[in-house]
Amino acid sequence: MTQELRNEVEDLLNRYVQCIDDDELESWPEFFTDSCLYRIIPRENEEVGLPAAVMWGDSKGMLVDRVVALRNANVYQVQWYRHIISNPCIRSESDGAISVQSNYAVFKTCNNGESEVYNVGKYVDLIVRDSGVLKFKERSAIFDTHKITTLMVIPI
Amino acid sequence: MTSSNRMKWPENADHTAVPYYVFHDQDIYNREQDKIYNGPAWHFVALEAELLKLGSFKSTYIGDTPVVVTRGQDNEIYAWVNRCAHRGAEVCRHRHGVSEDGTFTCVYHQWTYDAKGDLRGVPFQRGLAGKGGYPKDFDKTQHGLRKVKVVSYCGAIFGTFSDATPDIETYMGEDVSLFFKRIMNRPVEVLGTTRQYIKGNWKFYAENSKDPYHASLLHLFHATFGLYRSSQEGATLINNDFHTVLWAKSGNEDEAALEDVRKDKLRTYQEGTYTLNDPSLLAGQQEFEDGISLVILTLFPSLVLQQIQNTLAVRQILPKGKDEFELVWTYFGYTDDSEELRNIRLKQFNLIGPAGLISMEDGESTELCHKAIVSDGDRTNVILMSGSDTQSEGHLVTESAVRGLWKGYRKMMEL
Secondary structure, three states, rough: OOHHHHHHHHHHHHHHHHHHHOOOHHHHHHHHEEEEEEEEEEEEHHHHOOOOOOEEEEEHHHHHHHHHHHHHHHOOOOOEEEEEEEEOOEEEEEEEEEEEEEEEEEEEEEEOOOOOEEOOOOEEEEEEOOOOOEEEEEEEEOOOEEEOOOOOOOOO | OOHHHHOOOOOOOOOOEEEHHHHHHHHHHHHHHHHOOOOOOOEEEHHHHHHHOOOOEEEEEEEEEEEEEEOOOOOOEEEOOOOOOOOOOOOOOEEEEEEEOOOOOOOOOEEEEEEOOEEEEEEOOOOEEOOOOOOOOOOOOHHOOEEEEEEEEEEEEEEEEOOOOOOHHHHHHHHHHHHHHOOOOOOOEEEEEEEEEEEEEEEEEEEEOOOOOOOHHHHHHHHOOOOOOOOOOEEEEEEEEEEEEEEEEEEOOOOHHHHHHOOOOOOOOOOOOOOOOOOOOOOOOOOOOOOEEEEEEEEEEEEEEEEOEEEEEEEEEEEEOOOOOEEEEEEEOOOOOOHHHHHHHHHHHHOOOOOOOHHHOOHHHHHHHHHOOOOOOOHHHHHOOOOOOOOOOOOOOOOOHHHHHHHHHHHHHOO
């Protein structure tokens, strides 16, 4: 993999978490291809091959619907995420599809001012070039923190 | 009021007005462990589908007590308290798995038990080189793990510590067992587990899952995208005070009721405002002939069994002290599901669970109540929607099942 491509992958991963943490969620679905797979799934399911996820979308439209619901339907207290991500490990690159893994930690802060370690896990991604731009064909957030406090409304 | 006075329901309170201290009082919590969790109640502990292989096991809880459910080498289901008979250490340290030889060994001094919880082996029982060892009259049969009485009902396993617990169908009551059998009508396949940890007393969730009144008002996704409203055909069924079934049919809207919803100008009613970008989320299959698209069945104190559209799940309510509880969601389908139906379920799991588009707020409402009442111990809430009865009703605009909860709770708690 060229350094240039690696930089481009890292830029995608960084822009993705900045988008969520800056509450620009309307732009979040644009990180995915039209047909995609986005999952937030507990490690305990993933490791034994059980498919149930807490969030699961197989189209950009479903991700848009998540954001519409979050803005207009769901009820939850004010909260902010702060993602910390690791440098990506490039697993493979073939036919323009890049397989990437990285670690993440999400801190959640609510109105009481406490920042809690909310969700920790790894991203497993399949990244492709779509109209010249790198996008997620697949993104799985496989989380260790199987005890989700209160609820999960914002994507990881 | 001191704690000791709280063991008697105050005069200004009944099942329509519950004193807030029941959610915050440590003595009440301790009494619940005694009267409810060690009392004559059936507690959901596992689905049989979680224990398919011989030697498989699952760690869980009944109240504060850690228990392990096992499938023995004889294919029978057993359960025991996860506490070594020797010095009290946790014996099984995994959430689930398979013990190939069907034994469970405490790591501390390697006392070994079988799947039934009987003590099979004790290291150095005769001592070493003539030194030490247990007394000659040491009887292994007297030092097994504390056993939990179990019953498997339609593929769901329940446990109880009390000999006074009635048989499971009697405990459930007629409507609840009918709807239980309706969902658990054939072998199920587990599709996964998620866990939600909520900072509130467990009884707020017990109330919430018996409360059809809140559904269309708190869970705005229903109304926003037209899934379910209180104006739909449905019923609130109550058995033995605190076991309940709430059911609703989508598409059978009562026009007069809908008109009332419009007149109330609820913030929840946003007819025609939003449509799904990808409608496949709600494009399910009608898999039950009765046309019922929503069933919330509760078996006090620990189980919610649900069908919401094509999602099937059990929710296990596990108290973690008086101020917190864990909600364990186990999602399932049927073993004979087509691939298409299985994919519909996986997609619709977006509706339920900790990030569920129509369920996430239950964690929120529980916490809202819990934190607001800390200093209001002797004051009471108001549970008067549809009167003060605790009877079944042919609609969903009622808190009768919440009143039934408190009626049954008082009896069991002897308050």
